[in-house]
Structures are given as C-alpha cells and as structure tokens.
Amino acid sequence: MIRYAMVIDTKLCIGCGDCVVACKTENKVPAGLNRDWVVEATTGTYPDLKTEFRSERCNHCTKPTCLYACPTGATYRWAGTNIVLVDPDKCTGCGACIAACPYDARFVMPEGYVSKCTFCHHRVDKGLDPACVSSCPTRCMHFGVLNDPNSKVSKLLASRPHKALLTETGNEPQVYYLI
C-alpha cells in the first residue's frame, strides 16, 4: 500500500486557519461544514504553560475503523493508497462510519452522503500537494509518501520528535505532528 502522510510542524503553526479556508475553497465544502479545523492545546500549570496549534482532519489511517464499519463498501481506499474516500453513490448515510471514527472527522453532506477530508486526492493524482499544505503561510505542513525514505515527510519524521493523535485506538493515523 502506498502510504501518504501529512506532517505538521507544531513549532511553526500559528493557528491562522488558512488551511481551513483553503480546504473549503478547493473542495467547495458547504457553509456550516468543515473537513479540517485548528485546535489550540494548552498544557501545564500556570505560569509554566505550553501552547500548541494543531491543524486536524481525517487521519487517513492505515487501519481505518470507518472503512471496516461501512456496511455498503462506500468507504474505500483510493488507488492502492491509504487515502480513505467515500463513494456518494454507495453511501446510505447510516452513520456507522461517523460513530466508528475516534477523531469525529466525518459529517453528513446536505445531499445525505457522508464526507470528510480526502487529502485532496484529485490534486495528489496530479502530483500536487493538498490545498491546505499548499496554502500554509508558515510552510509548516508537509505531504508525501512515507514508503519513500527520501521523501520530505520521511526525513522529517526521522529527524524530529513527533506524535500522532489517538494512537491507542489502533487506527494507525497518518497525520503526524512535529513536537
């Protein structure tokens, strides 16, 4: 399986939200719905506080519980990769995938089928980065193939401490955060 991953440098992210706007623009996400979002996480005890900005989305897990839970096969992996997509013609809107996702990354479109971040697979297919990665003003977001040890994402993960979200679920998320 070709493993695409997104690596986000939390030391550079300023929480501007450009990634969110870029995603809505590129994918024509209806008003009131969001495929990605930014979280400000504050930890510690005053005055020793740390703040981290995280741009979050579907993690395109290599063990996606949403795919396993889908009863119609509407959720599938795109072109032998880990990019998880939803086929609107097969999605009945039963909501099993929404309940199965630990990241609450999915939502129901006005037309009734489920939608979420697609890693802008239509851009990836042309060799481009997802819209959020391309638009980031601090260039803190990176995208690439993890199977390739010489890719930017592989090198970043090899050289910097990093984390992924909710790894305890066993989903093997492919969005990493440099810490």
Add this chain to the structure above:
Amino acid sequence: MREEILTTVRANPKVDPHVATWGWQVIADLFLVGLTAGALIFTALVILGRREDQYGFTARRLPLVGLISIGLAMTFLFLKLTHKIVFWRFFGDFVPTAVMSWGAWLLQLVIAAILLLTLQGLRSGYPGLAGPLEKFRIGTLALNFAERYRRAVAWAGVVLGVIIAFYTGTMMSSLDARPFGSSGLMAPLFLASGLATAAAVVMIGTRSAEERLLFSRILFGAMAFKVLLLALTLASLANGSRVQIESVQMVFGGDYTRLFWLFFVIPGLLVPLVIEALRLRGKRSGWMIASPVLAIYGAYMLRQLVIEIGQVSGYVHYVNTYNPALLDLLR
C-alpha cells in the same frame, strides 16, 4: 491542566458538540429487533417443546407481534438513512468487518423465520386474518407450508433469535470510538433485554394464568440477569482505559446520573424485579401489571441510554465556543 479549544469553526451537524448521528430511529429499531428476537426464541421453544396447546399465546399470537415489530424496526431504520435513495446498497455487498452488514443480511432471514412462525399460528391464533388469506390459493399454500415445517423453522428461529439479539448489542460494542457502549457484555445484555421484553408482552397479552406464571418466572430471570450484566458492564468500564473510565463517570456523578438511575435502573429494572419476586411468592394483584409495562419501558431506556451516552462518550472533547445561530445572522 490540559485544555483543547477549537480556534476555527467546527460545527458539523450531528457531530458537534458531540456525536449524535443515531437518534430515536436507531433506538426504536434496536428495541423492536430485541422484541422480535425474544418473540422468535419463545415461540420456537414452545413449538419445539410441543407445548402449543399449553402456551397458546406464545405459540400462535406472539409471532404476529414479532412480525409487526420487525416491520416497524425496518421502517425506522429506513427513516434514519440520510441518503435513502441508495438504501438497496445494504444488499449489494457483504462486508464481513461491518456489523451492520451482518445485520442487514441476517435480518432478512429473521423476517422470513418470524413470517413463517406467524403463518403457522394464524389459523388458530388469528382466525379473522387467516380467513381472508385462505381465499387465495397462494395464501392457503403458505399457511399449509408454514404449519408443515414449523418445527424446522422453530429450530432456525432459536438460532436466529439469539444471533440477532446479539447483533443489536454487538452494534455498539464494535465501536471502539464510543467507549461507553464498547463492552463485550453488550451482546448478552441486549439478548437478556430482548427476552425480558418478549416475556413482558406475553404476560400482558395472554389470558392463561399458567402461561402468565411461566413468563413471570422468565421475566424475573431475565431481569435479574440484566441487572447482573449491567453491573458487570459498569464495573468493566470503571476498570478500563481512561476514556472508558470517563464514559462511565457520566452515570456516576456526571450529566446522565439522574437519568440513568432514576429513570432507568430503578423503574425499568429494580421495580419490575421486585414485583415479579412478589408474584413468584404468591402475591396476586391487579397493579402488578405495572411490572411487564415497566420492563418494556426499561428495555427501551436501556437502548436509549447506551446509544446516547455511547455517542457522547469519545476520545476527543474540544472546547467549542462557536454558536451555530451566528451563521443564520450572516445569511
């Protein structure tokens, strides 16, 4: 201290502020499927034990209750779908990892079994319905077929009833992302609940004192088993992972404490249990009809709370100060 705040808007309907994708339609569906499972099992056991004359309501009239129940359940499930036009896709594929896919296919077998069990008891249980059916040759053939093969169907009915009742519990326990419902004990708990519901229906519907007494014992046993399984489920969650502990705290001091104990455990489990215990000790009184009614109420509340608290519980809890009404002001 750890605080996570959404700095950009996220107000996806039925996901924010917490997942609420499954509403009353799914709750009613699980309740009615449980009732059908119980009806299937009891009718089948009475037929296999050759006690149709002794327990006539269970053998001949209960299956129709199960058939109506499963019909309503399927209707509610269809109503829940947000993309109804492709509902037939449930039968376009079989996904072995998806519990709902198993359910979609198994329910067809369950519908067939409960229909045949209904038909086998129609002539003696509901002669007013059998009469019009027998005016058509195919109706007579169907009734004769169901009566001839009722023992074989009963064998299948017992197995299907247990499996489909397990399925309703497994639907929740398979969702690791929803910690409150993610316990292996959900399947037997929902089976016990389905049996209790069907037993309660028999107690309300039958005119036979002997049948009522038998199902009083069954109801007592099923309710006692439910209480035990519920206690074990809460105990296992309380000793589980961080998210499971947080989820069970919702009923121990959290937002759902009052609802869980005052509106479910006490009236839906403990009160019917006590009433049935009194009945089994020989006490008879008209007000005791409250017991099966409360048992049915308790079965519905069990599903309501498992679905609702299950969806509220989760791995992510962001502070979300966005007010969706603001969007309407901008339009």
